[in-house]
Amino acid sequence: MEKLINLQLLEKLYNKNCTSNKGFKYAYGTAGFRYNADVLNTVMFTTGILSVLRSIYLQNKTIGIMITASHNPPQDNGVKIVEPMGEMLDQSWESIATDLANSASNSYNDFITYLNHLIKDKGIDLIDTSNGIGSVIVGRDSRESGPRLLETVLDAVYCFQHDSTERVSKILDAGILTTPQLHYLVYKTNVAKTLEKNEIGIGCYFDDFTRAWLDLCELYGFSTEHLKFALTIDAANGVGGFQMEKMISLLFTLCKTTVDGGNSTNISIVNNDWQKPNLLNNKCGADYVKTNQCLPNGVVSNSKFSTGGENTQKLNCSFDGDADRVIFYYQDNENKSSFHLLDGDRISTLFAKFFQHLLKESGLLDASDNDIKVGVVQTAYANGNSTKYITEVLKMDVSCTPTGVKHLHHEAVEKYDIGIYFEANGHGTIVFSEKIKSLVNNSMSNGNKALKTIEIFTRLINRTVGDAISDMLGVLAVLCILNLTPQDWYNEYSDLPNKLIKVVVPDRTVFKTTNAERQLVSPAGLQGKIDELVSSYGADSRSFVRASGTEDAVRVYAESSTKEMAESLAEKVGQLVSNCCGE
Numbered sequence: 144m145e146k147l148i149n150l151q152l153l154e155k156l157y158n159k160n161c162t163s164n165k166g167f168k169y170a171y172g173t174a175g176f177r178y179n180a181d182v183l184n185t186v187m188f189t190t191g192i193l194s195v196l197r198s199i200y201l202q203n204k205t206i207g208i209m210i211t212a213s214h215n216p217p218q219d220n221g222v223k224i225v226e227p228m229g230e231m232l233d234q235s236w237e238s239i240a241t242d243l244a245n246s247a248s249n250s251y252n253d254f255i256t257y258l259n260h261l262i263k264d265k266g267i268d269l270i271d272t273s274n275g276i277g278s279v280i281v282g283r284d285s286r287e288s289g290p291r292l293l294e295t296v297l298d299a300v301y302c303f304q305h306d307s308t309e310r311v312s313k314i315l316d317a318g319i320l321t322t323p324q325l326h327y328l329v330y331k332t333n334v335a336k337t338l339e340k341n342e343i344g345i346g347c348y349f350d351d352f353t354r355a356w357l358d359l360c361e362l363y364g365f366s367t368e369h370l371k372f373a374l375t376i377d378a379a380n381g382v383g384g385f386q387m388e389k390m391i392s393l394l395f396t397l398c399k400t401t402v403d404g405g406n407s408t409n410i411s412i413v414n415n416d417w418q419k420p421n422l423l424n425n426k427c428g429a430d431y432v433k434t435n436q437c438l439p440n441g442v443v444s445n446s447k448f449s450t451g452g453e454n455t456q457k458l459n460c461s462f463d464g465d466a467d468r469v470i471f472y473y474q475d476n477e478n479k480s481s482f483h484l485l486d487g488d489r490i491s492t493l494f495a496k497f498f499q500h501l502l503k504e505s506g507l508l509d510a511s512d513n514d515i516k517v518g519v520v521q522t523a524y525a526n527g528n529s530t531k532y533i534t535e536v537l538k539m540d541v542s543c544t545p546t547g548v549k550h551l552h553h554e555a556v557e558k559y560d561i562g563i564y565f566e567a568n569g570h571g572t573i574v575f576s577e578k579i580k581s582l583v584n585n586s587m588s589n590g591n592k593a594l595k596t597i598e599i600f601t602r603l604i605n606r607t608v609g610d611a612i613s614d615m616l617g618v619l620a621v622l623c624i625l626n627l628t629p630q631d632w633y634n635e636y637s638d639l640p641n642k643l644i645k646v647v648v649p650d651r652t653v654f655k656t657t658n659a660e661r662q663l664v665s666p667a668g669l670q671g672k673i674d675e676l677v678s679s680y681g682a683d684s685r686s687f688v689r690a691s692g693t694e695d696a697v698r699v700y701a702e703s704s705t706k707e708m709a710e711s712l713a714e715k716v717g718q719l720v721s722n723c724c725g726e
């Protein structure tokens with residue numbers, strides 16, 4: 144270890160960063176480490192150390208670190224590690240990240256002991272470092288605590304200094320950017336096999352996605368300027384707003400059209416005060432809109448919207464704080480009951496319909512030996528009628544996985560050539576297999592528009608992770624190509640009324656599930672009672688219970704044929720949960 148890690152510096156920087164919250168217990172959850180920013184220094188330090196080790200372990204591939212707490216309130220922050228191809232951290236390393244953080248939280252001795260054990264156990268070669276001594280890219284969202292936490296990560300990386308060659312680990316501070324931009328940057332860096340300072344910057348993200356969008360505009364003859372509807376983007380006062388602004392201004396510059404102050408008349412961004420971090424996710428953003436099923440601050444209903452004389456319809460969307468989720472919606476008038484949500488399930492079904500249409504048009508399905516598998520991956524939180532629509536109307540395959548995009552992503556990659564996955568809350572993407580990419584590329588020369596469209600979509604959609612900006616462009620493109628209004632999109636099927644509640648229990652770990660979290664196996668006997676209750680609410684009813692992976696609570700979901708019944712079912716199942724915990 145001495146050869147590569149400067150132990151003197153390590154101890155000094157450990158004392159600087161890891162002594163304020165001794166004994167705090169950390170856990171790497173669905174979304175990495177996420178807590179109040181005041182207790183995060185220790186885990187930022189250990190995550191910096193672990194990322195360099197992971198990089199060396201993977202033959203010096205570049206690893207990403209994202210400092211964000213997504214849709215959480217401004218006082219929180221968090222950190223997650225990104226794998227070389229832009230995926231989430233390998234699951235077997237999550238417990239290592241947790242153990243390393245908790246060892247450092249205990250004492251310097253425990254930290255060094257665990258570090259030595261880890262290096263030995265994983266066979267990480269710190270002697271022959273001819274391939275390099277690790278490379279890391281770090282990004283952060285717009286939170287106030289970001290710069291301080293970044294300093295701690297940098298401290299950790301500086302501890303890696305080769306004693307004889309005086310080389311240090313490479314680190315690129317990518318600055319303030321969205322989570323999916325960081326994932327994409329890590330992926331591009333590894334594909335290019337280099338991380339020399341400034342060689343690959345976030346410019347690649349804008350180049351690639353604007354190129355794909357403009358290719359589509361050219362193929363179909365629509366333009367960014369002349370979308371059929373006016374789009375208002377609620378940026379949650381987070382980082383997505385100014386990155387989107389850059390994207391819009393690039394699109395307009397590249398289109399060589401006139402831009403009014405950087406904004407088109409058709410696209411506007413509200414809640415874009417990212418420099419006031421206390422406004423982040425405050426009464427705005429994807430999570431707020433999805434949870435409260437209402438317009439966020441700053442977005443007006445269709446009836447209050449002035450089109451400037453043109454008969455332009457209005458569509459809105461909300462990003463979350465780090466812009467890896469997007470949901471759409473519109474409200475006809477001032478009455479809240481005219482609010483229409485187009486959430487992750489709707490995005491999935493729109494893309495599913497679109498790719499089914501393209502595959503038919505492309506002729507790829509005619510060759511039976513192609514055997515192209517297209518499907519949608521959902522979680523148990525997907526509305527029952529969305530699942531019905533996909534299987535019964537579109538006649539497509541649906542898989543259900545446990546909550547958390549890493550599960551959905553994995554299933555989509557494993558099972559499908561075109562795998563569409565979205566959580567109901569708007570986090571998702573589309574993954575394309577190498578097989579479909581090469582089938583498309585090999586048959587494209589004959590001017591087939593559908594094939595060309597699929598090819599462009601493999602570039603327009605961020606392959607690494609859910610991305611509000613890229614998904615939003617994808618949805619806009621589909622609406623333009625299929626000539627659908629927001630109302631047409633909404634009218635494809637009707638959601639079953641549903642209710643999601645939280646129940647606080649003394650120990651949520653006793654709630655264990657099976658069948659993609661749709662049934663409880665523990666506490667014993669509870670599932671039977673839930674089933675009995677559900678059956679008394681009629682055929683369209685469903686309810687399930689699972690422990691949250693990000694909050695100290697149990698979640699109860701229920702749907703039924705009316706709003707009142709869904710609410711009553713959720714409440715009664717919630718009571719069963721409380722009763723069985725002796726509350």
Ligand SMILES: CC(=O)N[C@H]1[C@@H](OP(=O)(O)O)O[C@H](CO)[C@@H](O)[C@@H]1O
Binds near residue numbers: 174524566
């Ligand atoms: C019902 C729900 O929305 N659950 C969310 C939430 O997970 P829980 O394990 O339910 O707390 O946070 C996850 C991370 O952001 C997200 O992937 C997931 O969809």
Ligand SMILES: [Mg+2]
Binds near residue numbers: 464465467468
């Ligand atoms: Mg997020």
